[in-house]
Amino acid sequence: MLGAGAAAGALAGLSPQRAAAVLKLDVTQGNVQPVPIAIPDFVGVGLQDPAGGRNVSLIIASNLRRSGLFAPIDPAAYIEKISTIDTLPRFPDWRQINAQALVTGRITQSDGRLKAEFRLWDVFAGQQLRGEQYNTTADNWRRIAHIISDAIYERITGEKGYFDSRVVFVDESGPKERRIKRLALMDQDGANVRYLTRGDDLVLTPRFSSAADTITYMSYSQGDPKVYLMNIETGQREIVSNFPGMSFSPRFSPDGQRVIFSLQRGGNSNLFVMDLRSKATTRLTDTQVIDTAPSYSPDGTRISFESDRGGKQQIYIMAANGGEAQRISFGEGAYSTPVWSPRGDYIAFTKQTESKFAIGIMRADGSGERILTEGYHNEGPTWSPNGRVIMFFRDPGGDGGPMLYTVDVTGRNEQILKTPSYASDPAWSPLLQ
Amino acid sequence: MRTAYTISAVGHAAVLLWSVWSLSATSLPVSSTEGLPVDLVTASDFSKIAAGSKDAPKAETPKPLVEKVAEAKPVEDPTAKVVEKKEVKAAREPPPAPEAKPSESEPEKKQAETKPDPIADALAKDEAKKPEPKKADVKPPTPPKKPAPPTPKFDPKQVAALLDKRDSTRLAAAGETLNSAPSLGLSNGAAAQLSLSELEALRARLAQLWTVPAGAKDPQELVVLVRIKLNRDGKLAAPPVVLSSGTSPLFMAARDSAIRALFRGQPYDMLKPEHYEQWKDVEITFDPRDMIRG
Secondary structure, three states, rough: OHHHHHHHHHHHHOOOOOOOOOOEEOOOOOEEOEEEEEOOOOOEOOOOOOOHHHHHHHHHHHHHHOOOOOOOOOOHHHOOOOOOOOOOHHHHHHHHOOOEEEEOOOOOEEEEEEEEEEEEEEEOOEEEEEEEEEEEEHHHHHHHHHHHHHHHHHHOOOOOOOOOEEEEEHHHHHHHHHOOOEEEEEOOOOOOEEEEEOOOEEEEEEEEOOOOOEEEEEEEEEOOOOOEEEOOOOOOOEEOOOOOOEEEEEEOOOOOOOOEEEEOOOOOEEEEEEEEOOOOOEEEEOOOOEEEEEEEEOOOOOEEEEEEEEOOEEEEEOOOOOOOOOOOOOOOOEEEEEEEOOOEEEEEEEEEOOEEEEEEEEEEEOOEEEEEEEEEEEEEEEEEEOOOOOEEOOOOOOOOOOOOEEEOOOOOEEEEOOOOEEEEEEEEEOOOO | OOHHHHHHHHHHHHHHHHHHHOOOOOOOOOOOOOOOOOOOOOHHHHHHOOOOOOOOOOOOOOOOOOOEEEOOOOOOOOOHHHHHHHHHHOOOOOHHHHOOHHHHHHHHHHHHHHHHHOOOHHHHHHHOOOOOHHHHEEEEEEEHHHOOOOOOOOHHHHHHOOOOOOOOOOOHHHHHOOOOOOOOOOOOOOOOOOOHHHHHHHHHHHHHEEEEEOOOHHHHHHHHEEEEEEEOOOOOOOOEEEOOOOOOHHHHHHHHHHHHHHHHHHOOOOOOHHHHHHOEEEEEEOOOOHOOOO
8 A cells, every 4th residue: 555655656756647748757856066167278369478368267267176066177178279259169079078168268468457258158058158358457367267267156056156255364384382373365265375464463263344355353462362453455453342351253243334252351251242433332241151252144133152151162143232042052062153154044163072173054043953074173164255165274183283174065075275384263255346 | 973974064064155155255346457667678778779770770650540530531622623624724735736746746745744634644655655665554554643733723713712621620630541559558548658767767867967056045946947849869859948937046057057958968868769749848847955955
């Protein structure tokens, strides 16, 4: 009986219709294999650097490959040589090497200005999916490549890209006992590293503002640790909180108008928010425990934070103006450093069980918890601007130091991000404007 | 003792008889339910099916469906009257023929061939081409086949005759003989259906080629309904038509991904030509929500 029911169910699902009717078929399983894409060298016109066209396509290929959603095809396999972007590519040539998408482009230089054009082709349908043109200064050619990567990523996956963004992190150099920690800035792919502090003071937990030109961080220069603001273009610094006691783990509100942080007095720490214009500070929690690591939801109405008010550290959520907090993490172990995804669907966290630190995600109501990576020491998750990728740092223990890694929200595609020396505490910027 | 045996024998016989009568209930009526048509294909068979061969015999197209024997219809088509008129006109030509016979015999012959008069045709052939008597002999029996359609001249009074008076019913299903070949299946069941293995193979191929944007935030945006029309050789007869609509980038990406899969999957040679009627028009729902959930 059960078997008959199951068979009937299976039949209903397949529904082979009678003749004349349209045959209906449901396809509910697909693959998550990366899309094979061909990115031949961009055509260069009047370029100072003859390899300029190739460099742009190499950066695009590298970006797309790192995302895990694309598989750039080895240029050695290309049959057609693209020498102009004004005519239709020979699609059969690209079909033959199994490319599903094709990117053709041209970089034109005149008087220090660059014009970049690209076309994204659907090889099997034989049509253009996207074609755009950008103008910029010549030294911005890397950004052009990132912007084109974002356009391709968005058209093929349907989600915003994240390649035209930067990462601020703590660069760690020197021997283990006397580490020099400097704030550093780089493109999301590890290029263009720039140091923001000299390493005289200890720096921790840098965080980007939504404007992507300002960061906030904690620094020990003299006395208590304080929260600072820094404009990364001008290098101008400003102290946020000048209260007695230790202030730490700052983070901007989504509108960039406020900074939320925790302030420790005595044995407990509480959450405070400061309006950056009026400098008015408001207390959000008033407990005898440790409340810290606050993070706003993308709409700015709620705050997630960690607290040990229930014994172990757990993740709580409350309204942005304080009030009753609701615990959302109930698994084994201690949960800390909650960070709300920019697209609002998940909260990333660090989870500590007996001897392991894992990076995971859960929904804002605490459901759907998923561990993305686990090991001796993983910490400090930060979201890519599109909420698809998490960057974190991993310390292998022993004599080594921490390194930066990225992992997809699906838990696939874990990759190391090369930095000049050891690196920790990454913070991903929003997309640049 | 003897009576005891008798009683025992009679008693046993009675019990046996009773059980035969009462326990032999009428058997339950078993209605013949239709089995699930499943084709078993071994891997080697499948690869043989998939592989083409130049010297393979041409696949026969299935016999057209005939449900009723056509009645021999009297040709009462009004257009026929126009033909009669034409014949009158054509009759004028034979009389001049005898007059100009000696000189115009050859061009006449060529004309005659295109003309509808089979007898003149045969005659001309007899006269002009003696070395080929065979053809002339053979031809007479076939004339009814050959008559070229007379080109009717437009007659404004006969406009009605130009109208197509055929009934718009399913006359096409009528033929000379009934299609007596039984369909696969039971008398109360459906005709031959696509076997599950064909459907599963189609589904598997699409699943293999269809790239799902994993980890998408709004998976309901990713559901795409596409209709395809296929040729008998399993190739798309036209570009796929997307029936669901949306404007979000996520939908566009999902739509393009589904269409790419359909293009790349050609030819769909797992679908057997004998079931063509059933798979020539397919509506496919690409729904990745099960994959993304959780």
